[in-house]
Amino acid sequence: MRKLYKNGKIYVEKDLFVDSILIDNGKIERIGKVDDLINLAYDELIDLGGSTVLPGLNDSHLHISMIGYAMNSPNLTLARSIEDVIQIGKDFLGNNPGLESLQGRGWNQDYFIIGDKRLPNRYDLDKISVDIPIVFDRICGHVAVGNSKALEILSIDSNTIVDGGEIILDANGIPTGVFNENAVRLIQSAIPEKSKELRKKEFVMAMKYALSQGLTSVQSCDVMGKDYKLVFETINELFKDNELKFRYTHQFNFQDINDFKDYLKTENNNSVYDEQFFSKGALKLFKDGSLGARTAHLKNEYNDAKGEYGVQALSDEQLQELCDLATASNIQVVTHAIGDAAIESVINAYEKTMIDGKNSLRHGIVHNQITSLEQLKRIVKLSIPVMYQPIFLDYDNKIIIDRVGEELAATSYAFNTLYRLGAPVSLGTDAPVEDCNPFANIYCAVNRKGLDGTPKDGYFPEENMSVTDAIDAYTIGSAYNEFKEDFKGRLKPGYVADFIILDRDIFTIDPMEIKDIKVLETIVAGNSVYKV
Numbered sequence: 379m380r381k382l383y384k385n386g387k388i389y390v391e392k393d394l395f396v397d398s399i400l401i402d403n404g405k406i407e408r409i410g411k412v413d414d415l416i417n418l419a420y421d422e423l424i425d426l427g428g429s430t431v432l433p434g435l436n437d438s439h440l441h442i443s444m445i446g447y448a449m450n451s452p453n454l455t456l457a458r459s460i461e462d463v464i465q466i467g468k469d470f471l472g473n474n475p476g477l478e479s480l481q482g483r484g485w486n487q488d489y490f491i492i493g494d495k496r497l498p499n500r501y502d503l504d505k506i507s508v509d510i511p512i513v514f515d516r517i518c519g520h521v522a523v524g525n526s527k528a529l530e531i532l533s534i535d536s537n538t539i540v541d542g543g544e545i546i547l548d549a550n551g552i553p554t555g556v557f558n559e560n561a562v563r564l565i566q567s568a569i570p571e572k573s574k575e576l577r578k579k580e581f582v583m584a585m586k587y588a589l590s591q592g593l594t595s596v597q598s599c600d601v602m603g604k605d606y607k608l609v610f611e612t613i614n615e616l617f618k619d620n621e622l623k624f625r626y627t628h629q630f631n632f633q634d635i636n637d638f639k640d641y642l643k644t645e646n647n648n649s650v651y652d653e654q655f656f657s658k659g660a661l662k663l664f665k666d667g668s669l670g671a672r673t674a675h676l677k678n679e680y681n682d683a684k685g686e687y688g689v690q691a692l693s694d695e696q697l698q699e700l701c702d703l704a705t706a707s708n709i710q711v712v713t714h715a716i717g718d719a720a721i722e723s724v725i726n727a728y729e730k731t732m733i734d735g736k737n738s739l740r741h742g743i744v745h746n747q748i749t750s751l752e753q754l755k756r757i758v759k760l761s762i763p764v765m766y767q768p769i770f771l772d773y774d775n776k777i778i779i780d781r782v783g784e785e786l787a788a789t790s791y792a793f794n795t796l797y798r799l800g801a802p803v804s805l806g807t808d809a810p811v812e813d814c815n816p817f818a819n820i821y822c823a824v825n826r827k828g829l830d831g832t833p834k835d836g837y838f839p840e841e842n843m844s845v846t847d848a849i850d851a852y853t854i855g856s857a858y859n860e861f862k863e864d865f866k867g868r869l870k871p872g873y874v875a876d877f878i879i880l881d882r883d884i885f886t887i888d889p890m891e892i893k894d895i896k897v898l899e900t901i902v903a904g905n906s907v908y909k910v
């Protein structure tokens with residue numbers, strides 16, 4: 379099927395647009411002026427009506443399965459008090475009678491405006507139910523709270539210890555039901571494992587939403603430890619059944635070297651994989667936690683919590699061992715690092731695994747939030763890909779200075795500096811930590827303001843990215859991150875025909891309006907997969 383799209387404003391690269399594009403068999407054959415293409419053979423002629431067309435956007439780090447699960451569970455992002463958390467849980471149980479467990483995510487104590495701003499605890503959740511296990515994750519995923527039933531099922535008491543995580547105790551040494559970092563996995567294990575059918579249903583729900591937002595490629599961390607076989611199986615089956623409508627690259631998380639070794643031994647790579655559409659990508663590691671939860675690992679104590687430095691989800695030695703084994707196995711590593719101490723440690727670990735100082739496996743850093751200029755320069759020198767989430771500024775711009783002080787804040791979330799210095803920068807949302815809507819994300823990259831428009835002049839506006847740079851980072855930059863920059867991320871002959879048609883011109887509208895852009899149509903491999 380040869381299709382000729384004409385009369386568009388089609389973005390090719392900085393300062394270069396064409397009006398027409400000819401696609402054949404899922405690939406771009408020619409681009410240019412309509413007069414030059416109209417005489418070529420085609421089966422269908424489509425008038426873009428002057429619309430702006432971008433390459434399909436590629437989220438370089440998110441969690442598709444978790445987006446689906448969030449869509450299919452109590453929405454705690456709406457909670458403005460502990461009472462709300464309880465009520466939302468009760469309502470969900472009321473509307474879904476017979477549930478044998480309850481899991482939810484999205485609460486954030488910083489958004490509590492009525493009553494205490496404290497974290498919810500087991501006794502709060504016991505008000506929802508004492509008969510079934512309940513686990514509610516904080517929005518960041520680095521803190522979770524379980525009810526008494528969940529603790530009872532797992533026999534958690536004051537003596538339970540988790541490496542790289544904390545089980546918070548009250549003054550009497552009794553677990554409060556609050557868990558952080560690696561201990562989050564423990565309390566989550568009180569919830570019975572999901573069936574493959576439910577996993578597929580949630581995955582497809584999230585995929586459809588992502589396509590409607592203009593994402594044609596995702597680098598998704600859906601494997602979180604021991605259930606990896608089931609996750610691989612689930613997504614493989616969707617792929618084989620032709621239900622995978624976007625390009626998907628696995629990121630897979632193993633914090634424990636033995637789990638990773640087990641994976642290397644048992645995962646025999648004979649499942650259906652196709653490099654262009656569906657592939658295995660990087661080992662995803664967590665070095666620290668989140669800034670909101672004060673578990674990001676800092677070099678100096680928290681400005682607003684004396685004596686606290688955050689949490690190390692992996693020690694430097696554990697991180698090194700995992701990086702060395704991945705490198706020896708020819709596997710790329712991407713590591714979650716938010717605090718400057720965590721980032722430094724990740725740079726050091728990567729540098730040690732590199733041969734002749736070359737980062738040939740493109741080991742990367744996810745988040746890279748609290749940085750010094752010196753660290754940014756090392757990242758550039760070692761050519762370490764950075765996966766940024768500008769949308770984090772929507773919330774973080776209100777807390778960064780409190781957490782780390784003005785001086786360090788000035789060189790943190792340094793999107794523009796790092797891009798200008800020449801590091802491989804890509805963009806993503808870490809959804810469901812934030813919504814996967816790429817236009818809200820680009821808005822934050824370009825304006826460095828919250829979605830409410832504050833602060834008025836932008837948060838350290840010298841770090842604003844240009845619209846073009848942000849789009850490039852979201853397309854060809856993200857493709858680089860997965861070794862796919864030679865066939866996707868640009869609308870040029872030979873590249874795959876993945877593109878989106880917008881309802882307004884992102885290049886000329888008021889940058890404050892970028893967050894309101896809607897996608898009219900999403901095309902993957904020449905096929906329409908979403909249309910308003």
Ligand SMILES: [Zn+2]
Pocket residue numbers: 439440441599808
């Ligand atoms: Zn993540």
